[in-house]
Amino acid sequence: MQKFTLIILFIAALASADDTTFKNVDVFELEVATDTQISPDGSRVVYARVAKDIMTDRSVSNLWIVDADGEHHRPLLSGAQSFSSPRWSPNGDRLAYVTSVDGRGSQIHVRWMDTGQTAMLSNVRGGPSSLSWSPDGTRIAFEMFVKAADASLASPPPMPEDAEWAPSVTVIDQMHYRADGSGYLEHGNSHLFVLSADGGSPRKITSGDHDFGGPFSWSRDGKRIYFAANLQDEWEHDPLESEIWSVDVEDGSLKQLTGRNGPDFAPTVSPNGSSLAYLGFDDRKMGYHNSDVHVMDLEDGSIEVLTAGFDRTIDDVQWAGSSNRLYVQYDDHGKSTLAALSMSGEVSPVADDIGGVGLGRPYTSGSFSVAGNGSYAYTAGRPDRPAEVAVGRGRTSAKRLTALNEDLLGSRKLGAVEEITWRSSADDLEIQGWLVTPPDFDPGRKYPLILEIHGGPFAAYGPQFSPEVQLFAAAGYVVLYANPRGSTSYGYDFANEIHHNYPGQDYDDLMSGVDAAIARGFVDEDSLFVTGGSGGGVLTAWIVGKTDRFRAAVVAKPVINWASFALTSDGAPFYSMYWFEKMPWEDPDAYWARSPLSLVANVTTPTALLTGEVDYRTPLGQSEQYYQALKIRKVDTILVQIPEASHGIVARPSHLIAKVDNILAWFARYTKK
DSSP, X not given: OHHHHHHHHHHHHHXXXXXXXXXXXXXXXXXXXXXXXXXXXXXXXXXXXXXXXXXXXXXXXXXXXXXXXXXXXXXXXXSSSOEEEEEEOTTSSEEEEEEEETTTEEEEEEEETTTOOEXXXXXXXXXXXXXXXXXXXXXXXXXXXXXXXXXXXXXXXXXXXXXXOOOOOOOOXXXXXXXXTXXXXXXXXXXXXXXXXXXXXXXXXXXXXXXXXXXXXXXXXXXXXXXXXXXXXXXXXXXXXXXXXXXXXXXXXXXXXXXXXXXXXXEEEOTTSSEEEEEEOOOOOOXXXXXXXXXXXXXXXXXXXXXXXXXXXXXXXXXXXXXXXXXXXXXXXXXXXXXXXXXXXOEEEEEEEEOOOOSSSOBOOOOEEEOTTSXXXXXXXXXXXXXXXEEEETTSOOEEOOOTTHHHHTTSBOOEEEEEEEEOTTTOOEEEEEEEEOTTOOTTSOEEEEEEEXXXXXXXXXXXXXXXXXXXXXXXXXXXXXXXXXXXXXXXXXXXXXTTOXXXXXXXXXXXXXXXXXXXXXXXXXXXXXXXXXXHHHHHHHHHXXXXXXXXXXXXXXOOOHHHHHHHSTTTTHHHHHXXXXXXXXXXXXXXXXXXXXXXXXXXXXXXXXXXXTOTTTTHHHHHHHHHHHHHTTOOOOEEEETTOOTTOTTSHHHHHHHHHHHHHHHHHTOOO
């Protein structure tokens, strides 16, 4: 026992003895550039600079500005409150943004860029979002939730004066009645409003019991606004469906522009006003679809699909300062890429380092914006730094303008990130992953290994800065993270390898990756650990049900029982419709066969559960089922619940720290003697 205790203390010391090692409290010092908005003339970029307040344990977003050559980097709007959603007026003389006002909530403000004067334009009860300037700069369109009357059933009897009764009942009659990160939802819908750029009362221009959401795009004459919406009577039962619509700004009349079975979304009008670009796909009820770029002629309604032969999903599309070229964003082999797209469908990459905005695990992420002259700005990430501001134009290499974390990370020793590939034992399919080695790595030593598995499952890891992975490496572990089959960024067929078959051969992909890491010679094959969240939690539980090669596991926010998950997640009815052939009551055996709970009788690996207490994506009950099953079987287990945390867990810095620290503490219990 004494030797075991000394080893645990030694591992803990690895993360604390060296002042240059990345530490858990360093999470509070990280800053991220997000929402990079380039000015219409391409000369300046305004962005949201997100920092962590160690006293409030919250993120604070301030707006900063920097010239396109990197000069004059300075705060534009800063303070204790957050400023977000910066949007330039068409001629660049003003900037609209959103910030909270005491007693009034979030409101739209505007800043005059020549004088620095600011004004509050709105005085609304809901939080405005999706700001969009009219082409002449006289109006701002935005989205806002409009509350409706709560559902009711029976009326209670009158309460005597001064009596104290229990709160009245809550009646739920909506299919989508709660959402992860938002909790139980109020009755009502999001609607489109238009507000004068000089202030005043906003005018609601949509109506009905449907959601009208952004992004919005104005016609060049300012008479109509284009948007995507699902206005079907049975919209709750068709979770992906949406069409492109336009609304007359004066009389609110609607016009439907698309009508296929499948979502059409993200409309954007060309600079000359003649064309509309948007994203969408034909819904074949597959687990994964590629979204393509479509261009509609607004005169005759004809539609051309520009990326039909391009086997990657397009995440964003914007006009490249002219009406005959576009910029698109997509993921390719774990990297978020910005590319020019011609009207003939030619895709020409210009940058492959978009990302770094997520401070958790190394998921692909990021965004971009385009100026009227074709210049672009984007969030640029890399393995050892969170997102910075970068700008570029044409085929010239983009330039990074900021170095927000150099003061911190420049003095920290970080784990090196190396790309590796291997062939799956299932069918020789090539799998891509990344190995992260501890600081001061010595290839002649043997290190314990953590296999860290991404969620989704239709998502992708990449060479992005990850505080969680770096903290694992700082604790002395080699970390392997990978994109097994089902991951995005490798095309339609690779993603749909798991269609109606998840978890399937992902197990083989990941075990082959562990074998490839061991073959490098510096991993102790008797000191292996595994963890993952959401879909990664599914696979972690699946793994310990199929093998005992890992010394310990942490199953984070998992799906354990697919039938109960499909009927309690905030995503119902999506999962049964797209991830299974039938509903749970029609084919319960199919749901059970893919549930990690079906393998619990095989588990001998010490397995901890970790989840947020208000997770409505994979609700707490999923973890509780597995915890109780392991307890009944006398497998060593604990259940770690993170208060106030939703599915993402890491919204507050202390939650991220608690997640990592508890995973490491569990693994330390079972470190090789």
